Structures are given as structure tokens and as C-alpha cells.
Amino acid sequence: AQSVTQPDIHITVSEGASLELRCNYSYGATPYLFWYVQSPGQGLQLLLKYFSGDTLVQGIKGFEAEFKRSQSSFNLRKPSVHWSDAAEYFCAVGGMNNQGGKLIFGQGTELSVKP
Amino acid sequence: DAGVIQSPRHEVTEMGQEVTLRCKPISGHDYLFWYRQTMMRGLELLIYFNNNVPIDDSGMPEDRFSAKMPNASFSTLKIQPSEPRDSAVYFCASREGPLGNQPQHFGDGTRLSIL
Numbered sequence: 001a002q003s004v005t006q007p008d009i010h011i012t013v014s015e016g017a018s019l020e021l022r023c024n025y026s027y028g029a030t031p032y033l034f035w036y037v038q039s040p041g042q043g044l045q046l047l048l049k050y051f052s053g054d055t056l057v058q059g060i061k062g063f064e065a066e067f068k069r070s071q072s073s074f075n076l077r078k079p080s081v082h083w084s085d086a087a088e089y090f091c092a093v094g095g096m097n098n099q100g101g102k103l104i105f106g107q108g109t110e111l112s113v114k115p
Numbered sequence: 116d117a118g119v120i121q122s123p124r125h126e127v128t129e130m131g132q133e134v135t136l137r138c139k140p141i142s143g144h145d146y147l148f149w150y151r152q153t154m155m156r157g158l159e160l161l162i163y164f165n166n167n168v169p170i171d172d173s174g175m176p177e178d179r180f181s182a183k184m185p186n187a188s189f190s191t192l193k194i195q196p197s198e199p200r201d202s203a204v205y206f207c208a209s210r211e212g213p214l215g216n217q218p219q220h221f222g223d224g225t226r227l228s229i230l
Contacts, residue, residue, distance in 0.1 A: 034218060041223070041226075043206055043223045044206070044208075045221070046220070049218055101213065102160060102171070105158040107157045108157060108158075
């Protein structure tokens with residue numbers, strides 16, 4: 001079955017500290033992977049995506065993610081968190097064998113940032 | 116560039132009333148998706164269209180829900196009659212092209228409250 005697991009429902013980090021949000025997926029073919037961020041009252045904004053090639057992908061707002069096929073993971077990282085990064089983060093997987101390229105979303109990780 | 120536009124942003128209505136949510140996709144995008152977001156179930160795909168044709172409506176919860184896309188620039192999601200358990204945030208997203216490696220672009224959502 002196709003699924004995405006974000007093990008951490010809520011994470012709190014101090015401003016300036018590093019961040020890693022975990023994402024594990026189960027997918028029967030080559031996955032296309034995405035991270036989205038949702039600020040309160042807003043829609044989902046694409047942070048970054050992985051299709052192929054270099055397994056370390058750079059996104060907006062200083063975020064990066066690394067695709068590890070052996071671990072079925074696509075963890076999101078940021079070296080120094082800013083207070084404005086407080087939001088909910090969603091990992092998603094899709095692919096060519098997924099009719100129409102539907103995305104399967106994880107349950108989300110809510111990030112709080114301490115001053 | 117204009118993004119995905121949803122209206123209304125907020126809707127409060129009484130149980131039993133008809134509710135119509137509207138979406139204008141990004142110009143040139145030929146895929147349109149409707150999602151529902153709740154605390155309990157996260158982000159659920161309700162239905163998606165390709166070139167105005169519904170492709171997969173397996174996520175539509177029951178016959179009270181219906182969606183149409185009369186042209187490439189407009190879609191509606193209708194609930195009739197509405198029930199309190201329909202209270203959620205409803206998102207519309209659009210995508211260019213059939214490949215799963217194209218990102219979906221989300222609107223800001225409609226927050227629906229059924230009293």
C-alpha cells in the first residue's frame with residue numbers, strides 16, 4: 001500500500017537551532033517526493049521536490065531534503081530555524097504509476113519555534 | 116501570476132443548507148484537485164479532474180457531495196444537504212501536465228463551518 005508517515009506530530013525547537021523533520025514513505029515504484037508548508041489560515045506552499053538525480057535537493061527559505069532510497073526516507077532539514085518557520089509541514093509522495101499523479105500526504109508535523 | 120483562487124474564504128451555514136465552494140485554477144493547468152482537511156483525517160483527496168473531466172471521485176464521502184468543472188477556469192464543490200461533520204477546510208489545487216513530477220499549487224482554502 002502507498003503511504004507516507006511523519007512520525008513526529010509536533011516538534012519544538014529554539015530559534016537558531018537546526019531542524020530535521022522526518023518522512024518515511026511506502027511506494028511501489030520510483031517515487032516523486034514533495035515537502036509543503038502550511039501557515040495558519042493559508043494553503044500549502046511547495047518547499048521543494050525530488051524527481052530524480054541528486055538526492056540532496058534545495059528548496060525555498062533555506063530548506064533542504066535528502067532522498068534515501070534504502071531507508072525510504074525524505075527528511076527535511078534546515079541549519080538554523082527562524083521564528084517565521086513556525087508552521088505545519090507536510091510530506092507527500094506521487095508517481096507515474098499513481099493515476100493522474102495523485103499525491104499521498106502525511107499527517108503533518110507542527111513546528112513551534114521558541115525565542 | 117495569479118495563483119489558485121478559492122471563494123468564499125469562510126462559510127458558516129446551518130445544517131441542511133446547500134453549500135457551494137468555488138475554485139479558479141491557474142491558467143493553463145489542466146489538472147484540478149479538491150481536498151478536505153480535518154484534524155482527525157488530515158488531507159484527503161476528494162476528486163480530481165483532467166481537462167474538465169472527472170477522473171477519480173473515489174474520495175467523495177457520499178452522495179451529498181458533488182463536483183463539477185464546466186470549463187477550464189472554474190470548478191465547484193457542492194454539498195447538499197450539509198451536515199456538521201462536513202465542517203473542515205476545503206482546498207483546491209491545480210497542476211500543469213499529466214506527469215506526477217509536476218507540483219500541485221494550492222489555493223488558500225475555504226473554511227466551512229456547519230452549525
